[in-house]
Amino acid sequence: MDISDFDISQDYKKICKEDTLKDLQEKAASIVPTKLQLEWQEMELTVFLHYGMNTFSNAEWGRKGTPVSEFAAENFDPEQWIKIIKEAGFKGAIFNCKHHDGFCMWPSKYTDYSIKNAIYKNGKGDMVKEVANACKKYDVKFGIYLSPWDINEKTYGDSDAYNEYFINQLTELLTNYGDIYEVWFDGACGEGPNGKTQEYDWISIFNTIKRLQPNAVASIMGPDVRWVGNEAGKGRQAEWSAIPYGKVVTKKGEKKAYITTGGDLCGEDLGSDEVLLEQAQKDTDNILYWSPAQVDVSIRPGWFYHEMEDKKVRSLDDLLNIYYSSVGSNAQLLLNIPPDKNGRINDVDAERIEEFGRYLKRAFEKNLAKTTNTAITKEGDCYTLDIKLSEKSDINLIMLTEDITKGQKVDSFKILAKVENEYKELASCRTIGYKKILPLEKVWTDEVKIVITKSRGIPTISSFGVYNAPTLNSAVIISRDDDGYITIKASTKAAEIYYSIDNSTPKTLYTEPFLFKDSGEIFATANSKDSNLFSDKAPIVSLKVGMLKENWKVISCNSTVLGAPYKLEDMVLDNACHTMVYTGNSNPEIVFDMGKNVKAKGFIYIPITHIFDFVYNIFEYEISFSDDNEHFTVADSGRFDNIKNNPTTQEIMFKNECEGRYLKIKSIRGLDEKQVAFGKISLIK
Numbered sequence: 136m137d138i139s140d141f142d143i144s145q146d147y148k149k150i151c152k153e154d155t156l157k158d159l160q161e162k163a164a165s166i167v168p169t170k171l172q173l174e175w176q177e178m179e180l181t182v183f184l185h186y187g188m189n190t191f192s193n194a195e196w197g198r199k200g201t202p203v204s205e206f207a208a209e210n211f212d213p214e215q216w217i218k219i220i221k222e223a224g225f226k227g228a229i230f231n232c233k234h235h236d237g238f239c240m241w242p243s244k245y246t247d248y249s250i251k252n253a254i255y256k257n258g259k260g261d262m263v264k265e266v267a268n269a270c271k272k273y274d275v276k277f278g279i280y281l282s283p284w285d286i287n288e289k290t291y292g293d294s295d296a297y298n299e300y301f302i303n304q305l306t307e308l309l310t311n312y313g314d315i316y317e318v319w320f321d322g323a324c325g326e327g328p329n330g331k332t333q334e335y336d337w338i339s340i341f342n343t344i345k346r347l348q349p350n351a352v353a354s355i356m357g358p359d360v361r362w363v364g365n366e367a368g369k370g371r372q373a374e375w376s377a378i379p380y381g382k383v384v385t386k387k388g389e390k391k392a393y394i395t396t397g398g399d400l401c402g403e404d405l406g407s408d409e410v411l412l413e414q415a416q417k418d419t420d421n422i423l424y425w426s427p428a429q430v431d432v433s434i435r436p437g438w439f440y441h442e443m444e445d446k447k448v449r450s451l452d453d454l455l456n457i458y459y460s461s462v463g464s465n466a467q468l469l470l471n472i473p474p475d476k477n478g479r480i481n482d483v484d485a486e487r488i489e490e491f492g493r494y495l496k497r498a499f500e501k502n503l504a505k506t507t508n509t510a511i512t513k514e515g516d517c518y519t520l521d522i523k524l525s526e527k528s529d530i531n532l533i534m535l536t537e538d539i540t541k542g543q544k545v546d547s548f549k550i551l552a553k554v555e556n557e558y559k560e561l562a563s564c565r566t567i568g569y570k571k572i573l574p575l576e577k578v579w580t581d582e583v584k585i586v587i588t589k590s591r592g593i594p595t596i597s598s599f600g601v602y603n604a605p606t607l608n609s610a611v612i613i614s615r616d617d618d619g620y621i622t623i624k625a626s627t628k629a630a631e632i633y634y635s636i637d638n639s640t641p642k643t644l645y646t647e648p649f650l651f652k653d654s655g656e657i658f659a660t661a662n663s664k665d666s667n668l669f670s671d672k673a674p675i676v677s678l679k680v681g682m683l684k685e686n687w688k689v690i691s692c693n694s695t696v697l698g699a700p701y702k703l704e705d706m707v708l709d710n711a712c713h714t715m716v717y718t719g720n721s722n723p724e725i726v727f728d729m730g731k732n733v734k735a736k737g738f739i740y741i742p743i744t745h746i747f748d749f750v751y752n753i754f755e756y757e758i759s760f761s762d763d764n765e766h767f768t769v770a771d772s773g774r775f776d777n778i779k780n781n782p783t784t785q786e787i788m789f790k791n792e793c794e795g796r797y798l799k800i801k802s803i804r805g806l807d808e809k810q811v812a813f814g815k816i817s818l819i820k
């Protein structure tokens with residue numbers, strides 16, 4: 136199949152072996168966004184709204200056979216959601232119309248597994264409509280998430296039949312709910328009841344979108360918007376939008392449209408000169424294509440609302456880092472705020488979003504630059520931009536934009552400021568693109584210089600800003616050492632730290648590390664008297680810990696250990712969470728001798744979180760206890776749902792309290808077929 140068979144509606148450039156580096160740079164710099172991609176990127180801030188069956192069944196991924204009756208929604212207030220996000224400056228909202236469980240939030244004609252059979256409004260409800268109407272009311276753009284993977288649909292896996300079903304549902308959503316700005320498909324995929332893996336008819340799916348909503352971008356498993364590659368809110372230092380794409384080879388061996396990249400989407404580098412050269416050599420079918428990144432991340436550890444995560448809503452610090460790493464790193468932010476069981480954005484999340492919006496307004500309200508002149512001067516091999524400030528001031532934030540309608544060109548640049556009559560280098564950075572925002576150490580200056588040291592042709596800087604953003608009263612950091620001592624550190628000097636160990640509001644003054652051997656959760660916050668801070672209270676943060684593993688020993692492991700020089704004991708027991716890779720056995724298991732009989736109500740598992748290794752995490756586990764290391768009783772077995780993309784700490788309670796001296800953790804299935812990585816395990820009292 137040739138590219139002409141699918142109207143990708145944007146310019147692209149073929150690359151080939153004969154291309155020199157200069158040719159490749161010119162080709163890459165000549166690629167520009169489509170009108171839709173540009174409008175989409177200019178939105179900057181958007182939200183994801185995960186709400187559905189999982190909100191009620193307390194899951195991240197649904198299960199087969201969950202009855203409609205479990206969807207117990209009675210109250211539903213999308214106007215509250217959209218009002219909150221609008222006031223904080225978000226421009227679009229993507230509603231989860233159907234997640235992997237297949238339950239439809241609108242009364243689809245094609246299935247009974249929908250809201251029409253739920254108690255909500257006696258089966259007369261349509262939540263998609265209510266969200267779309269709320270968006271219209273507050274002038275926020277409306278987008279849809281429709282999961283291609285469907286755990287409960289009987290035709291799933293029967294490729295042609297399911298493609299028809301899916302396109303029928305997509306058609307309902309694209310015709311009955313007004314304008315849609317984004318259609319979001321993720322890549323999760325499973326086997327159907329017939330044991331076969333579904334093959335999606337992407338071409339027909341995308342053509343349906345182009346036909347029914349020509350102003351919608353198709354994201355992730357779509358040609359217009361690219362997944363940044365992780366769900367942790369991390370963008371790249373160098374984020375190129377024109378990147379090489381290869382043709383997808385289907386199971387039948389044919390090459391189809393350019394849906395996914397020729398490189399690895401999760402990789403650190405998708406578009407540098409080195410990558411261009413490598414891809415040009417690789418495959419005659421490779422092209423360069425405008426593919427802007429989207430950072431999708433949740434404000435809580437999970438994508439759906441879980442009451443136990445109420446104290447785990449991201450701090451303002453964290454949200455701002457995500458903002459700089461997305462909007463400020465040439466990407467768009469899609470921040471998930473999951474409504475709760477009452478159909479409302481929970482107070483904790485609402486407060487944080489309000490604070491986030493207020494901080495951004497304050498930080499960017501006064502541009503200290505004297506002029507808006509963006510003309511650059513050539514100095515040797517570099518281009519420079521001199522920025523004079525209206526008066527001497529403290530500065531700690533710089534913003535730069537490139538006119539991407541003329542192509543993304545800046546590869547590397549430096550920021551300097553005149554301090555005591557001499558230029559001092561403040562930062563050395565990669566790529567600008569749509570926007571770059573750089574938080575800096577505070578300096579006192581009235582002159583800033585941007586030196587572009589490497590670029591793909593003459594760059595066009597379209598705007599800049601220099602700011603003195605309010606300092607945050609940063610969140611405290613809590614840690615426990617291997618002897619059980621808890622240390623709490625505040626980032627602001629002269630801050631008073633308060634903590635609690637009984638789930639209450641932190642009120643005990645912290646003076647020195649204290650012993651805590653039990654399992655539980657430590658909460659802490661800090662107060663500061665500094666009047667220059669954005670707020671005098673740091674957010675409350677918490678650390679969940681299992682029982683201290685004082686006498687634990689690894690006594691057996693049925694598989695080869697890779698990853699030397701690390702030792703198995705260090706990996707699984709200590710606080711270090713490096714990679715531990717087992718191979719040569721698809722079901723590795725580890726047995727611990729805990730030194731004495733231990734009673735536990737559940738367990739905490741910290742998976743491998745290193746960005747390139749979490750593809751090796753355990754997916755399905757079994758955990759068991761024994762008194763004699765011979766006869767083991769299974770305490771629990773299950774699946775760490777979305778661990779592949781979102782490797783957060785897993786806290787699992789057993790049905791009944793279990794006990795024993797020996798503990799076994801077994802990987803029933805890993806994310807990777809050949810290798811499994813173990814993180815850290817501990818028990819809950």
Ligand code: FUL
Nearest residue numbers: 195321322323438777780
């Ligand atoms: C992932 C899904 O598996 C998660 O549940 C969530 O919907 C996220 C946005 O995409 O791939």
